Amino acid sequence: MKPIYLEQVLDFVREVDLRFGAPGSGGARANLEQDAVSLLSSLNQIQRDQLAAGMAEVRRLLRASAVRVDVEAPESADARWCMQEYFQELARRFDAGFDPAVSNPADEATLRPPNGVFVIARLDGEPVGCGALKSIRPGMGELKRMWVADRARGLGVGRRIIEALEGRARDFAISLLRLETNRNLTEALSLYRSSGYLEVPAFNDEPYAHHWFEKEIG
Incomplete structure (x- = not known):
């Protein structure tokens, strides 16, 4: 697994939380990285690329909405x-x-x-x-x-x-x-x-x- 995808997922979740004002509790955040690794492990390389592109588009739209x-x-x-x-x-x-x-x-x-x-x-x-x-x-x-x-x-x-x-x-x-x-x-x-x-x-x-x-x- 390319490390960049894990970091992209974590950054994406943090940005969505900030945009919608729902940062979550410390306990919920403790399992975030484990959940992200589990998600990415279930995807092949093409699917990871698609996920990364989709997250980039959502981030662009979130910025545009602001x-x-x-x-x-x-x-x-x-x-x-x-x-x-x-x-x-x-x-x-x-x-x-x-x-x-x-x-x-x-x-x-x-x-x-x-x-x-x-x-x-x-x-x-x-x-x-x-x-x-x-x-x-x-x-x-x-x-x-x-x-x-x-x-x-x-x-x-x-x-x-x-x-x-x-x-x-x-x-x-x-x-x-x-x-x-x-x-x-x-x-x-x-x-x-x-x-x-x-x-x-x-x-x-x-x-x-x-x-x-x-x-x-x-």
Whole structure:
């Protein structure tokens, strides 16, 4: 038996207990390792691999269920931290770096009602993503400042942020949403396309953009 599987089972049970607030008694925990060994001994290698993959998926879903997306003042400490992380990632990934002063503006005043809204995604209370909605004109808005931390990738955080912003857009009577992005942000391109955004000709002069999208949200 590969030792890693025993450790995976033990870690999995501990994480499930923590998520559901049921750590169990010391006596119950005393037999946990023995039970895990018994379980694994009854499985062949293929079944152990399947068990490990299943536990990994359950852990991912448990983490995803802990994500919360809430409206936040764009001048808050967490919002500004998210913006700093976002700008630093763009600077790393764009071919020629990134300068916020050159990019089309989305200042704090435009990201507060009634002009717009800023949201933060948190995992276990810690910020792991953000996004903003900016009103352009009656019935039309723009998604801005979409960012997800590396440690929260794969949990559906970006989609949760988009859904939250689309809901707010409907509250503002916005029926058409637009956004633009850079060709190096491949995860963002995939997210926007899978979320129903259609690529359209350039509608602004954003110097860092290579792709422009829009979506009718009705």
